[in-house]
Amino acid sequence: MxxxxxxxxxxxxxxxxxxxGCNDETTYIEQPKQxxxxxxxxxxxxxxxxxxxxxxxxxxxxxxxxxxxxxxxxxxxxxxxxxxxxxxxxxxxxxxxxxxxxxxxxxxxxxxxxxxxxxxxxFDIPITHFKNDITRNAKKAGAEQKTSEDYHKHLQVIREFTAWTNNLHSQYNLGMVDKTQLPKVLITRLVSSTKEVLEVGNDPYGLLKFGLNDIEKHQNQYDEDFVREYTKAVNDAQGAVTGLITFLETDYYVNNAREESGDKTDTNIGWGDLPNGQAWYQWQLDRNSTTGKPAMELNQLGEDLVADAKAEMIRVAELVVKKRSATPTADWRDSNSGIVSERQFNLLDQNGNINLNEFFDYLNTEQFFFGRDGKNVSGTEYAELCQAASDQSACESALVDYNTFKHDANDVVAKYFKPIKTDYTIVPIPANREGYDGVGSYGSNKFNLNTHPDYSLQKWNVSTLLLHEAAPGHHFQNAYSIEYPPADKPDYIKNVWYTAYAEGWALYTEWLGLEMGIYGELNDEGKPTFLNATGMCKLDLDYTTFQGGIYTDAEECNALQYFGSLNEAQLRNMRLAVDTGIHAKGWSIEEAQKYMQANSALGDGDIESESYRYAAYVGQAVSYKSGFLVIREMLDKAQSELGSQFDWAAFHDQLLKYGDQPMEVVETSIENWIKAQK
Structure with a gap:
């Protein structure tokens, strides 16, 4: 042979x-090695x-x-x-x-x-609504092709999708045997998101038929036998998906999914409740955080950070009281009835201290949300782009603000990095994904923004979200590793991806906004003063109209944009507690939501989507803060040891040019870089 x-x-x-087949009596003759x-x-x-x-x-x-x-x-x-x-x-x-x-x-x-x-x-089982490979793969299988030759090759892709779907069906069946089922709360969302995305126009399976529709429009270019063969392949794929969905919403849900009610009160819906679930969950944590910290340590860390963040929130609230009053009024939407009515907010308690829960509620009044503020924005340069969103006016209004800050941020960021040539665009998440995709994401040089009035972030979050998703967040991370690669970077390394590195970097760039003066000059404690800021809140703006007139002046504007940074940082603090709460301590969705409501000013829609996300995307939520803390630790170490030799651009170059790494590898990399600078 x-x-x-x-x-x-x-x-x-x-x-x-x-x-x-070897045994101890085997004799080996070692050959000379080159x-x-x-x-x-x-x-x-x-x-x-x-x-x-x-x-x-x-x-x-x-x-x-x-x-x-x-x-x-x-x-x-x-x-x-x-x-x-x-x-x-x-x-x-x-x-x-x-x-x-x-x-x-x-x-x-x-x-x-x-x-x-x-x-x-x-990492792909079980499939859930948050990482729905059923619809993602269906989109690939149903895609239009460029040429007749491409369509002939694509037949195999459609058949492989059918085989993949049938195999997935069998894996869910096997899960019923070994008691590794999804809970009902996640099955419900998986089925509904799958149906919603698969449907195009009036065809429940339109996502699978873009290619077939294109072939039928140009039938004269194709042999009849091929058209029949292609049609059968698409029909087989549709049949496989139909069988899977029917199974999930009937036999699997009714007789086999975990828990009974299938609502927010169900407990033990996490991985920790599965056979061997605690060991599996720790593996997920290790894969996502890449720090090796056990679940309970991460849980306690989250609880401690949540408590610490409230002090700065109180400082912002005190400024708002000074600028306005302790009893402002605004339109408020009741979360149960949906009725909007005027409400007075008592921002101070009977002892004259800030009532944070009231302040959180105040920052969630209708005036602070695009599309809920009574403003009608139309005819902007983003009108055509916003046709993909569910609310045209809310979308245009949001894109105006985000693109304004994009211009400001690019000028400031340039001082901390080598120049990036690759630009990014801000695009609305399509209407059929708004309820499932979260508030924003980045990919392929696009900052995907959720502009749905009930699922988007508040206006005071514009600065933070753009810093995180775009510049210098995920966009810089992606573009930098492409534009400034090491001389001999292996192909394998180009394809690795670590949540802790990617999201830790994005959270670090939110914090970097403070260092860059986005919210004002810093005081001796490194906290923003809200004066002389480099971000979106300029002194010469007309604050009676800017963002719908929600600020009294530039100082309050900076303070509330800073609150957005605090609130997003608090979100990541809470993720440590909530992810481990669901999967290691047996929290319900309701418990997770109440915890987030008590400790942040997140909107109801944001809390709704985030809580289900943590239940579905196991362990991923802990990666943000885990990665951030390592990067901050390495920054402090570099600044301390290098002193006047420390250079921001060089430090960021070392962090970014190699692409994604486990955080324990980042530590070694930065430590070696520090030694080389001395």
């Missing part, structure tokens, strides 16, 4: 089989691993089974061994980052596949 022609997976299988450069060895391991994984599963949508998870684990173990045979000390500091990242990846994957029900280790 000529082993030189064997694919990597075949070599894995042969090696594992050979090892299984010493290879460690850097080349490292890249050879990366390339070999990727080829092995691609060979193992070459399907478009991936195979999700316990057997596939076990096969992937065999590959992970083999290539981890290969990696650890490389002399790490002989690598450059850059290559040590790549070495450590690959090592972390393999170890976390091996741990996941070693637990019971290893299909959970794919």
């Amino acid at each position: 000529n082993t030189n022609k064997l694919r990597p997976v075949a070599l894995v299988i042969m090696t594992l089989t050979a090892l299984a 010493i290879e450069d460690p850097a080349r060895q490292l890249r050879s391991v990366f390339d070999g691993y990727q080829e092995a994984i691609d060979t193992l599963d070459s399907t478009k949508f991936g195979q999700i089974t316990d057997q596939m998870a076990s096969s992937r684990q065999a590959v992970d173990r083999m290539y981890l061994d290969k990696l650890e045979n490389i002399d790490r000390s002989a690598l450059s500091d850059e290559d040590k980052i790549y070495y450590d990242t690959f090592q972390f990846d393999r170890n976390i994957a091996i741990r996941g596949a070693s637990l019971p029900n290893p299909r959970f280790g794919t």
Whole structure:
């Protein structure tokens, strides 16, 4: 047999089989080895691993089974061994980052596949409304193609989608056997979001038929047999999805989903309630936070940070009382009845202290929301773009404000970074996704903004959300690693992604807004004074009309935009407590929502979507603050040790140019960079 022609997976299988049959009496004759450069060895391991994984599963949508998870684990173990045979000390500091990242990846994957029900280790099971791969994959399967040749090739993609859907159906069946079902509160949202997104026009399965509709419009270009074949493939896909949805909303929901009522009061809806659930949840935390902190430690950290954040919120409230009064009035929407009526807010208690809960309510009055403030905005340059949103006026109004701050932020950010050439655009989330996608996201140089009046952030959150999602947040993170890559960055590293790094960076950039003077000059304690700000609240603005006249002057405008930063930071503090509360302590959705209402000024719609998100997107919520705290710790260390030699642009360059890394690898990277600067 000529082993030189064997694919990597075949070599894995042969090696594992050979090892299984070895005994202590086997004699090996070690052959002379040619010493290879460690850097080349490292890249050879990366390339070999990727080829092995691609060979193992070459399907478009991936195979999700316990057997596939076990096969992937065999590959992970083999290539981890290969990696650890490389002399790490002989690598450059850059290559040590790549070495450590690959090592972390393999170890976390091996741990996941070693637990019971290893299909959970794919990060894709169970599918929920927040990461709905049913609709995402359906969109790919149903997409229009450019040429006839492309359509012939795409037939296989549609068939693979059908196979993937049928397999997913079987995995949910298997979950019923081993008691690893989703709770009813998540099944309800999964089914409703799937149906809503699949429907295009009046066709419940229109998302699957864009390509087929295009073929039918140009039938003269295609052979009749091919049209029939393509139609059958689409019909088969539709049948598979129909079968899955019907199963989920009937037999699975009625007889097998966890909990009884299926409403917000159900407890033990988290992963911790599953068989082996606490071990699985800790694995999810480790994968997402990349810090190794146990669930209860993260929970306590969240509780402590939530308490600390309230002091600055009180300072902002005191300024608002000074500017306005202790008893302002505004239109208020009752969360139960939906009725809007004028309400007086008592911002001071009987002892003359700030009543934060009243202040939170005041900042959620109708005047602070686009589309609920009674203003009609139309005819802006964003009119056409906003046709995708559910509320044209709210969308245009929001895009005017966000784009105004975009211009201001770009000028300030330039002082802290190397220049970025790639620009981004701000686009509204489509109407059919507004209820499921959260308040904002970033991807492909687009800042996706939720402009639905009931699911969007308040006007005083404009600065914070743009800093987080765009510049210098996710957009800079993405563009920087592309525009300023290291000289020999391996392809494997270009494709890794860590929530703690990505979201920790975005939360760090929210904090960086303070350093950049977005909310005013800083006092001796590093807190903004709300004076001479570099952000959106300019002295020469007409505050009777700016954002609908919600501020008395620039100082109050800066204070409330700063409150937005505090409130978003508080959201991330609460995520530590709420994620662990749901999945480790057995909280219900209702408990999570009450906790967030008591400790922040988040709107009802935001709290609604966020609470279900934490239940569905297991462990991801802890990543934000976990990553942020590591970056801040490394910043403090760099500034302390380098003193006058510290340079913002150079520090950010070291953080960003390698792309995503586990936070424990970030620590090593920055420590090595600090040593090199001395």
